[in-house]
Amino acid sequence: MAEQKATNVHWHEGDITREHRSRLLGHKGATLWFTGLSGSGKSTVAVELEGRLNELGVLSYRLDGDNVRLGINRNLGFSAEDRTENIRRIGEIAKLFADSGVIALSSFISPYAADRNQVRELHEAAGMDFIEVFVDCSLEAAESRDPKGLYKKARAGEIKNFTGIDDPYESPWKPEIHLHSDQQSLTEEVDMILGELRERGIINA
Ligand SMILES: Nc1ncnc2c1ncn2[C@@H]1O[C@H](COP(=O)(O)OS(=O)(=O)O)[C@@H](OP(=O)(O)O)[C@H]1O
Numbered sequence: 001m002a003e004q005k006a007t008n009v010h011w012h013e014g015d016i017t018r019e020h021r022s023r024l025l026g027h028k029g030a031t032l033w034f035t036g037l038s039g040s041g042k043s044t045v046a047v048e049l050e051g052r053l054n055e056l057g058v059l060s061y062r063l064d065g066d067n068v069r070l071g072i073n074r075n076l077g078f079s080a081e082d083r084t085e086n087i088r089r090i091g092e093i094a095k096l097f098a099d100s101g102v103i104a105l106s107s108f109i110s111p112y113a114a115d116r117n118q119v120r121e122l123h124e125a126a127g128m129d130f131i132e133v134f135v136d137c138s139l140e141a142a143e144s145r146d147p148k149g150l151y152k153k154a155r156a157g158e159i160k161n162f163t164g165i166d167d168p169y170e171s172p173w174k175p176e177i178h179l180h181s182d183q184q185s186l187t188e189e190v191d192m193i194l195g196e197l198r199e200r201g202i203i204n205a
């Protein structure tokens with residue numbers, strides 16, 4: 001947990017609750033947390049899901065590693081400490097989106113189980129849905145896709161501490177959804193997620 005430096009700060013409650021917002025939108029908010037190796041398909045699945053949710057009239061918003069690191073987290077690198085802080089901040093942001101009634105689609109490598117579990121606890125303590133989606137893909141398959149040419153650079157020693165090459169990735173033990181992006185089609189993956197959202201009563205479209 002990051003140090004609380006601000007003292008004498010107090011939560012200010014409003015009149016409009018999560019339930020009010022959910023009624024307004026016609027669905028609940030939630031955080032879908034995509035985790036997996038670079039090139040496993042986190043962003044591809046999130047983009048496809050966002051399109052399907054949009055067609056169903058469900059409001060979602062993507063939070064994506066590369067995008068967020070170009071903005072709010074531009075001061076963070078890829079050391080273990082910076083990755084932890086990256087995930088802590090995004091976890092808080094995803095929770096705000098979910099609380100607002102939106103389905104947050106967070107796609108970050110998030111290689112450390114403890115960091116992901118902190119985000120889970122943050123949501124569950126507030127009675128909010130946190131759905132961990134493991135985008136499982138062999139390193140061989142991810143590396144052969146190499147959509148941004150990063151594995152090639154990591155193998156050549158041009159990028160240090162690259163996840164899966166010379167930096168760790170801790171697979172989730174019990175993700176709510178376990179995709180196998182090197183064996184399933186994109187449609188199958190998205191259908192699995194939509195099924196879970198319906199089963200939990202987050203959406204009924
Ligand atoms: N050293 C190293 N290791 C892993 N990834 C790297 C690295 N350097 C740059 N990149 C690029 O940054 C993207 C991962 O950012 P994340 O915020 O998802 O990483 S983390 O969750 O903090 O570990 C990752 O995006 P994806 O390929 O979409 O996963 C890469 O584009």
Ligand SMILES: Nc1ncnc2c1ncn2[C@@H]1O[C@H](COP(=O)(O)OP(=O)(O)O)[C@@H](O)[C@H]1O
Nearest residue numbers: 038039040041042043044145147181184185186
């Ligand atoms: N079943 C699948 N699910 C997701 N991505 C797939 C699948 N099959 C092939 N791909 C390809 O794998 C690559 C995944 O890249 P990307 O989504 O950027 O991964 P990540 O966000 O995890 O780094 C894309 O080029 C995508 O088209």
